[in-house]
Amino acid sequence: MSETYTFQAEIKQLLHTLVHSLYTDREIFLRELISNSSDALNRLQFEMLTTRDVRDPEAELAIRILVDKEARTLTIRDTGVGMTHDEVIENLGTISHSGIKSFIEQAKNATNAVEFIGQFGVGFYSIFMVADRVVVHTLSYRPDAKPVKWISDGSETYEVTEGDRETRGTDVILYLKEDADEFLDEGRLRTIIHKHSNYIAFPIYLGDGEEPINDRQAIWRRSPNEVTEEEYYTFYKSLTFDFENPRLYIHTTTDAPVQYYALLYVPAKREPAIFSRRKEPGLQLYARKVLIQDYCTDLLPEYLSFMQGVVDSEDLPLNVSRETVQANRVMVNLKKAITGKVLRELKDFAKRDSEGYAAFWEEFGPFLKQGILIDPDNKERLSSLLRFYSTHSPDKLISLDEYVERMQEVQNQDAIYYILGDNKSTVMNSPHLEPFRARGIEVLFFTETVDSFLINSLFEYNGHRLQNVDDENLDLSDIGTLSEEVDEAEQPPIEGEALSALKERFEKVLGDRVHSVRVSKVLVGTANPARLVSPEGTLDRHTQKVYQLLDREYEVPRKILEFNPRHRIIHNLANLITTGADQSLIDATIEQLYENALLIDGLHPNPAEMVQRIQRLMEVATTSTTVQH
Numbered sequence: 001m002s003e004t005y006t007f008q009a010e011i012k013q014l015l016h017t018l019v020h021s022l023y024t025d026r027e028i029f030l031r032e033l034i035s036n037s038s039d040a041l042n043r044l045q046f047e048m049l050t051t052r053d054v055r056d057p058e059a060e061l062a063i064r065i066l067v068d069k070e071a072r073t074l075t076i077r078d079t080g081v082g083m084t085h086d087e088v089i090e091n092l093g094t095i096s097h098s099g100i101k102s103f104i105e106q107a108k109n110a111t112n113a114v115e116f117i118g119q120f121g122v123g124f125y126s127i128f129m130v131a132d133r134v135v136v137h138t139l140s141y142r143p144d145a146k147p148v149k150w151i152s153d154g155s156e157t158y159e160v161t162e163g164d165r166e167t168r169g170t171d172v173i174l175y176l177k178e179d180a181d182e183f184l185d186e187g188r189l190r191t192i193i194h195k196h197s198n199y200i201a202f203p204i205y206l207g208d209g210e211e212p213i214n215d216r217q218a219i220w221r222r223s224p225n226e227v228t229e230e231e232y233y234t235f236y237k238s239l240t241f242d243f244e245n246p247r248l249y250i251h252t253t254t255d256a257p258v259q260y261y262a263l264l265y266v267p268a269k270r271e272p273a274i275f276s277r278r279k280e281p282g283l284q285l286y287a288r289k290v291l292i293q294d295y296c297t298d299l300l301p302e303y304l305s306f307m308q309g310v311v312d313s314e315d316l317p318l319n320v321s322r323e324t325v326q327a328n329r330v331m332v333n334l335k336k337a338i339t340g341k342v343l344r345e346l347k348d349f350a351k352r353d354s355e356g357y358a359a360f361w362e363e364f365g366p367f368l369k370q371g372i373l374i375d376p377d378n379k380e381r382l383s384s385l386l387r388f389y390s391t392h393s394p395d396k397l398i399s400l401d402e403y404v405e406r407m408q409e410v411q412n413q414d415a416i417y418y419i420l421g422d423n424k425s426t427v428m429n430s431p432h433l434e435p436f437r438a439r440g441i442e443v444l445f446f447t448e449t450v451d452s453f454l455i456n457s458l459f460e461y462n463g464h465r466l467q468n469v470d471d472e473n474l475d476l477s478d479i480g481t482l483s484e485e486v487d488e489a490e491q492p493p494i495e496g497e498a499l500s501a502l503k504e505r506f507e508k509v510l511g512d513r514v515h516s517v518r519v520s521k522v523l524v525g526t527a528n529p530a531r532l533v534s535p536e537g538t539l540d541r542h543t544q545k546v547y548q549l550l551d552r553e554y555e556v557p558r559k560i561l562e563f564n565p566r567h568r569i570i571h572n573l574a575n576l577i578t579t580g581a582d583q584s585l586i587d588a589t590i591e592q593l594y595e596n597a598l599l600i601d602g603l604h605p606n607p608a609e610m611v612q613r614i615q616r617l618m619e620v621a622t623t624s625t626t627v628q629h
């Protein structure tokens with residue numbers, strides 16, 4: 001009996017796109033089908049471990065590619081799990097992936113829709129790039145299942161009938177389009193398989209050949225000094241379908257405290273490649289060569305979830321099921337060992353190739369910073385992997401070790417100083433840096449979102465405490481030597497009556513919005529009129545910043561306003577107060593000084609509001625200039 005079903009709406013659109021477009025890279029359909037067969041074989045292998053009753057237990061686990069030139073068909077045959085009637089409809093008639101809609105949207109506008117295929121798990125349907133009719137013969141491994149035949153010409157409907165297949169597995173028969181002759185050529189097929197599917201773990205036979213044409217030997221079980229870089233890269237690409245070479249590979253075999261082989265990769269980019277076959281984070285976990293879990297997230301902490309690769313252990317019991325993997329003690333040891341290995345290798349990488357590491361850091365730095373927050377056991381190791389820009393090195397990332405080494409040259413410096421801000425150009429113009437520049441003290445730039453969190457758990461490095469440059473108790477008087485340039489530029493500070501009147505005025509205007517007002521001892525030159533410092537004991541002084549980032553209700557934190565008694569504006573203000581000039585101009589200037597300081601620290605709640613005031617100040621400035629001329 002034959003039944004006709006309609007494809008899920010999304011698939012209909014997808015098929016339309018695939019059938020009616022021309023693709024340059026359409027050879028990848030073969031990679032998709034072989035990959036599906038390999039998945040089916042992996043699952044069968046796993047079933048054989050856990051289920052006793054499997055149809056045809058003796059059948060070789062293999063893939064065979066067959067060409068019939070006369071019938072113009074190409075067949076991909078496997079002895080994998082096969083599918084039951086319901087599974088055929090479920091798997092080949094619907095796509096559960098939520099990305100499918102977005103795929104169709106993008107594919108519509110793309111000149112080469114094939115770029116999107118792998119990414120959205122529409123792998124199977126790529127057959128319609130090369131075939132105008134497809135027949136699937138399948139028989140499930142379940143002993144009571146019946147054979148099924150699935151037929152589609154890529155139109156709106158497909159047909160499902162009883163099949164006549166007698167052995168376990170799946171045949172996908174492609175009736176090739178007229179312009180797809182190349183896929184009837186065994187030489188061409190061999191090349192494609194070598195290129196995309198060489199490391200499939202099961203033998204791939206071509207025609208009636210008796211020798212597999214792929215390499216098969218698990219690359220991670222080979223000795224690291226026998227594997228070439230090229231082979232590592234090829235394996236990576238066949239695992240992930242990434243186009244780019246990985247940034248780093250780590251190949252290790254260890255016996256104690258737990259036996260494992262691991263071949264791990266750091267991808268070049270944080271975003272998965274458009275073709276990526278890996279749809280979720282996680283590593284492939286093999287127990288004695290059998291794939292137990294395709295996406296195992298229990299082998300590495302979450303902050304290393306960008307890693308790709310394979311872990312294979314002889315110590316995992318073979319009867320381990322996907323559910324019990326997590327609870328297994330061996331897993332705990334594996335995770336610890338592998339995490340340690342990755343962190344050590346990253347450190348070596350940084351030493352060996354600082355440029356490569358910098359490129360890695362640009363992509364994955366925030367992940368490692370997250371690690372510092374959540375993995376206290378590895379805090380030390382992770383801290384040494386951190387990189388920052390700084391006043392001494394605004395264009396080249398430096399490590400905390402480099403900072404500490406350099407600070408030895410500064411007299412009496414013991415703390416590591418950092419400045420928090422929105423981005424490099426803002427912090428470089430911050431008044432907080434002035435006294436540090438004047439004394440030749442290096443300051444690290446903490447300008448990434450996660451840095452506000454980072455400083456809540458990174459208090460010191462190798463015995464040197466980390467100190468914010470806006471710290472209330474900052475005292476640099478003994479540290480370094482003040483450069484002569486600054487000494488000469490010194491103007492006499494305002495003092496006495498004028499000073500206290502000015503301070504009072506600041507207090508009156510700013511009121512509760514500031515913790516207090518004081519004269520700065522730290523601002524040495526004449527470049528900056530004011531800055532905001534954080535009162536001691538406000539341990540959560542960055543909490544507000546974090547709220548701002550999280551879009552929670554944000555309050556401008558109450559800080560200490562420090563003004564520079566040598567600065568021209570401050571001098572002028574003092575004069576205006578003494579002479580009793582335009583009161584509202586004085587207040588507006590004070591207000592603006594405060595808000596400028598907020599802006600520079602990235603704390604301003606709403607910059608737009610200050611425009612009115614700036615315009616008023618400009619009006620005064622331009623008027624007085626006009627009068628003078």
Ligand code: ADP
Binds near residue numbers: 036080120
């Ligand atoms: P994906 O492989 O990304 O899940 P596909 O569209 O390539 O998506 O395949 C859909 C589903 O069809 C697979 O997940 C699998 O369950 C089933 N399938 C495809 N090919 C085979 C096969 N050769 N043997 C058994 N099941 C298969």
